[in-house]
Amino acid sequence: MKYKELLETIKSSGYETTTVHDFLVAPKKKCIILRHDVDREVGRNLSTARLEAEYDIKSTYYFRHVKGVFIPAVIEEISSIGHEIGYHYEVLDKAKGDEEKAIQIFREELEDLRKYADVKTICMHGNPFASWSNRDLWNNYDFTEFGIIGEPYLSIDYGKVFYLTDTGRTWANTNIRVKDVVNTSYQGKINQHASNIRSTEDVCELIRSEEIDQICILMHPNRWCDNIYGWMTELVFQNIKNIGKAGIIRYRSKTTVR
Template sequence: MNIDFTLEKYKTLCETISNSSYTTFTFEQYFNQENPPKNCILLRHDVDRNISNAHKMAMIEQRLNLVSTYYCRTTERVFKPEYFQEIAAMGHEIGYHYETLDKAKGDVEEAIKIFGQELNAFREFINIKTVCMHGNPFSPWLNSNIWNKYDFRDFGIIGEPYLSLDYKDVIYLTDTGRTWADKNIRVKDVIKDKDHQKNNLLIGNISTTDDIINLIKEEQYPRICLLAHPDRWHGHLIDWTGELILQNLKNIGKAGIIWYRKNKN
């Protein structure tokens, strides 16, 4: 049976990347390049709830000589320095998945204070050079808006994927909502660049990991950013089923939010 969003399926995806002519980069490696490399894949993982699954994915990648970036929150279930150090020792990057404008309830000055405090908490255990916002679909604030007033470079940060990547030249693929399809269930995880949107339209209908695997095999696109949330991928049926139910319920709520925002005026 061909079941999607399992760790075995993720391994197949990674094997496809490993057998292709693509090279993987961490975001730190990519942002440090003077000229953006071609034929590369940026593997990104937003670790929202499950650091243990992130560790399993990191081991799969390491065995296949792939590198990726794991953006971790400061929640109790995710902020586990021993995992950060083990994942980094495999050659991967640990980044800070910040949500400080949400925590500060929209107060930008308070949000930047929290950002500095949490960044320092990470740096007690691991070097942090890139950060990526966490997008809570049920929050009215967009966490990356703190950079409208402040500059992340003042904190020794060299890049933020939503702000620092040139999406005219990068195909962005995400499993948000437990599907690769670009459906109306993405509230915060949205790239608004018009050229990027045109590029993604050229890809056609993509919804499954097998579709992503076939796209990588074709090697038509020189740069791909691929976001896979560790929460989505499981090795046990009970966990897999629980995530399926949770994401379907969340997708209903997110679709309602998007409909409301489009029609409220």
């Protein structure tokens, strides 16, 4: 399994691994933030969490509040083996853009998740087909009023932290990222690294080099599967989705006023 190879590479490197919460509270000088968005296929997320625990690696799991994903027993087990549980909110989507309704849904779902884990960080779920982004909710509201200390898209300085994501089943293709984008001021050498990353092995090589002090890796466990049927199903699903996302990006680039 490629992810196991990635964990072994991290473990044998000079990096410390950290959850999103721990990074925001006390950032290490040389560290890798491991983040997982639990979008679907909860069983694969649980297997990933158990594998990380075998390597004494802690990461953050952001759970959606939807049927088939919000499973209390899984949330409790992942929390019990040392990982951080966060809330993967999509409330503007659920409220169809109505912010007042969205913040009420946010409050209710957060309270529900907190029945099973101590939740201190949140992370928006991206819907490439919506005209809004779920993080837009915080333009008019303050998540700290809910006992939340941070949101990865808003609270991490990606001018200092190098961001890697497997969104779209690829580490490299930014042309299929609609909502999973971050503001970054990295220049020069850091951009050279980004342009060279095409595979998980390339990510491992970057970690072995230890040239970058702080890295954030977003990995979706539902996309990592050794079973051929599961792998093919995910491949077909994601390829169809990527075509749609690429079309959206091209359309918006042509209609944006310059």
